[in-house]
Amino acid sequence: MSLNTQNYKGTRDFYPEEMRLSKWMFGKWREVLESFGYEEYDGPVLESFDLYAAKTSEEIVQEQSFNFEDRGGRRVVMRPEMTPTVSRMVAKKRQELGYPLRMYSIPNCFRYERQQRGRLREFWQLNADIFGVDTVVAEIELLLVVNKLMESFGAPDSAYQIRVNSRVLLNEAIIDSQPQVELASVLRLIDNYDKLSSDEFDAKLATLVDKPEVLKKYLTGESLPEQAQAVIDKIVTAGVQNVVYSPTIARGFDYYTDIVFEVFDTNPENNRAMFGGGRYDGLVGEFGVAPVPTVGFGMGDVTFENFLRSNDLIPVLPSETDIYIVTIGDIAVQAQQVAGRLRDYSLNVTVDLSGKKIDKQIKTAEKKGVNNVLFVGESELESGQFKLKNIQTGEEQTVTLDQIPELPL
Amino acid sequence: MSLNTQNYKGTRDFYPEEMRLSKWMFGKWREVLESFGYEEYDGPVLESFDLYAAKTSEEIVQEQSFNFEDRGGRRVVMRPEMTPTVSRMVAKKRQELGYPLRMYSIPNCFRYERQQRGRLREFWQLNADIFGVDTVVAEIELLLVVNKLMESFGAPDSAYQIRVNSRVLLNEAIIDSQPQVELASVLRLIDNYDKLSSDEFDAKLATLVDKPEVLKKYLTGESLPEQAQAVIDKIVTAGVQNVVYSPTIARGFDYYTDIVFEVFDTNPENNRAMFGGGRYDGLVGEFGVAPVPTVGFGMGDVTFENFLRSNDLIPVLPSETDIYIVTIGDIAVQAQQVAGRLRDYSLNVTVDLSGKKIDKQIKTAEKKGVNNVLFVGESELESGQFKLKNIQTGEEQTVTLDQIPELPL
Numbered sequence: 119m120s121l122n123t124q125n126y127k128g129t130r131d132f133y134p135e136e137m138r139l140s141k142w143m144f145g146k147w148r149e150v151l152e153s154f155g156y157e158e159y160d161g162p163v164l165e166s167f168d169l170y171a172a173k174t175s176e177e178i179v180q181e182q183s184f185n186f187e188d189r190g191g192r193r194v195v196m197r198p199e200m201t202p203t204v205s206r207m208v209a210k211k212r213q214e215l216g217y218p219l220r221m222y223s224i225p226n227c228f229r230y231e232r233q234q235r236g237r238l239r240e241f242w243q244l245n246a247d248i249f250g251v252d253t254v255v256a257e258i259e260l261l262l263v264v265n266k267l268m269e270s271f272g273a274p275d276s277a278y279q280i281r282v283n284s285r286v287l288l289n290e291a292i293i294d295s296q297p298q299v300e301l302a303s304v305l306r307l308i309d310n311y312d313k314l315s316s317d318e319f320d321a322k323l324a325t326l327v328d329k330p331e332v333l334k335k336y337l338t339g340e341s342l343p344e345q346a347q348a349v350i351d352k353i354v355t356a357g358v359q360n361v362v363y364s365p366t367i368a369r370g371f372d373y374y375t376d377i378v379f380e381v382f383d384t385n386p387e388n389n390r391a392m393f394g395g396g397r398y399d400g401l402v403g404e405f406g407v408a409p410v411p412t413v414g415f416g417m418g419d420v421t422f423e424n425f426l427r428s429n430d431l432i433p434v435l436p437s438e439t440d441i442y443i444v445t446i447g448d449i450a451v452q453a454q455q456v457a458g459r460l461r462d463y464s465l466n467v468t469v470d471l472s473g474k475k476i477d478k479q480i481k482t483a484e485k486k487g488v489n490n491v492l493f494v495g496e497s498e499l500e501s502g503q504f505k506l507k508n509i510q511t512g513e514e515q516t517v518t519l520d521q522i523p524e525l526p527l
Numbered sequence: 528m529s530l531n532t533q534n535y536k537g538t539r540d541f542y543p544e545e546m547r548l549s550k551w552m553f554g555k556w557r558e559v560l561e562s563f564g565y566e567e568y569d570g571p572v573l574e575s576f577d578l579y580a581a582k583t584s585e586e587i588v589q590e591q592s593f594n595f596e597d598r599g600g601r602r603v604v605m606r607p608e609m610t611p612t613v614s615r616m617v618a619k620k621r622q623e624l625g626y627p628l629r630m631y632s633i634p635n636c637f638r639y640e641r642q643q644r645g646r647l648r649e650f651w652q653l654n655a656d657i658f659g660v661d662t663v664v665a666e667i668e669l670l671l672v673v674n675k676l677m678e679s680f681g682a683p684d685s686a687y688q689i690r691v692n693s694r695v696l697l698n699e700a701i702i703d704s705q706p707q708v709e710l711a712s713v714l715r716l717i718d719n720y721d722k723l724s725s726d727e728f729d730a731k732l733a734t735l736v737d738k739p740e741v742l743k744k745y746l747t748g749e750s751l752p753e754q755a756q757a758v759i760d761k762i763v764t765a766g767v768q769n770v771v772y773s774p775t776i777a778r779g780f781d782y783y784t785d786i787v788f789e790v791f792d793t794n795p796e797n798n799r800a801m802f803g804g805g806r807y808d809g810l811v812g813e814f815g816v817a818p819v820p821t822v823g824f825g826m827g828d829v830t831f832e833n834f835l836r837s838n839d840l841i842p843v844l845p846s847e848t849d850i851y852i853v854t855i856g857d858i859a860v861q862a863q864q865v866a867g868r869l870r871d872y873s874l875n876v877t878v879d880l881s882g883k884k885i886d887k888q889i890k891t892a893e894k895k896g897v898n899n900v901l902f903v904g905e906s907e908l909e910s911g912q913f914k915l916k917n918i919q920t921g922e923e924q925t926v927t928l929d930q931i932p933e934l935p936l
Contacts, residue, residue: 471668
């Protein structure tokens, strides 16, 4: 019986064409993060189950993670998110690292999800965190990073909006509406505020708190506390673009302690949170070391690619190969030597090697998106004169190998 | 109870310092492969168990892989190697892809191993494959890639040797020593030839075949077939460096069909195979499509890093950050604006933000390996004149922001 060519459900095969897109996107992420002094790190795909049991949202760990017992009887998890890993790493070298500490990573993460738009079982996620700053200047920096990320992809200001809330103020409003409330369940409901109708939301809220009208005043912005205005004023004054205070932003994770934010796609057909983050001052301290104030955010590759695509922000991404050598006759070895000389000039050069007819070799070059074809046969090798053709424009010229690096390819 | 900071056994945490090394090493791998026209791809970490059951060595799949049942009752594996994935991908788009097809990837792979030097449970592996070429010019190209890889890291010719064998000729010699032999078990024994004493090897071989002396003649090179000499002559004539025919090279995987090779560290204290590959013409055809001749190799990050380290080939890798801004007084927001102007010149700029004393901020810059410190306070902002200090050399100068991009940092 034949093997199945299908990839496992919810995962993706990245052929060179798809991979070009990822490399381009991740390359820009790296460029922006490094311009702010963030340094790249990485951690293991497999982590101990206990690492998530504490603080990641219970739904994600219990129902949406790939976890299993290893042969030594340890329960391990394929990381569903990166924040617990980076917190563990910082705690482990708490004393050695210099603060403020800026770290970023682009890990693949794993969730056991039913398939739907923007949700896969394996996805990549930019994670950026700043450790060791307990004032809002840390949040401001990360929001400037968000602005710069969007700008670097050419996203117009009108395409997105940053919505900021404070878990401290939100929690106060919740407690005002009922002192003995179970916070997590109300936060979870508020996290779905945008997905529910007003009536649905009110009905559910009434089952959770005694005085829903008190909380609603906060959520609708009718009675924003002074501190909320002060925070947003600081952020705007510092030069952050496209930012508003938004009392209904909650975020799904349990570990946030104060400012939280989400970045929304403003397209009316796709008006939803694309990514977000916030302050989580308590997580590093969970590892038995002195706490480290932290602000971070994460953005997934699938959602962001959708945003770029719907805003028409993905350019044509050319092949990395500069020259495709078409071989005339049985001269693969000599053609490889010609290629070797061009590679010494830092050119990327492919030799066909198939022994197919010339027009078929040219077709292959086209298929691979390589623009320049160099013809190599016995007579070219003897004369040292080679025909170079741009198969996009049809332009041809006869050149020596040493002339090629000077040409605009 | 506190959470544990320990990473899962056999995995690594890559702090920015370790990550710099990986980025440097993988960057060079990419550069060399792309110079030969190889295009990067990627596939899922999770694959169906069946994919490996067919052709990967039984030991690896059954005993050394992380596999588990998902909630839908499917047995999945965290990829122990990349070859089955890339074969599946090529089979899936068999008709659409242009041949020769050159692909490379640097996936993380997973094996459930006891820890020992160079063996981890999560490691990265460069995989390079060429599809669609059925003559030895494909092997030659990949061996030239190996030469170029070694050269690009500054490895002297004397530091390594490429050993080539033919599974076809080896299989013939085995069958000559016993027609009804079980090939796989003899191949597995030969794969351990270098690890066993001569007596141990002979004793084990005698239990597997009737006429061990016939096979031994091949293995010791006493009676090399003419084709062996012809193959190695072609390879040497094509310009491959440091290559010899070596009749005891077998390779652990079952899918190889002809030429196999291994690259050895020639250091007498560490004389062993670092990486290898070969021809596997049958694997794509296992997916029910017309077969595609294929040659490939894989090299792991841990073994290669050990090689670089023992040959003293790892340079000092500098920080990506160009300038570290030390803030004087409560001016984080303004310092961030100064940084923003410098970032517009494509400089990577960190702002301290800690509010610590000046000498402590300079210590942090040192710790992070950033050489240039820029001092920003009220008076500097007013005058537009900033002190820039190289903390390696102690050199200081007073500059305007627009002068900084012109300086050698």
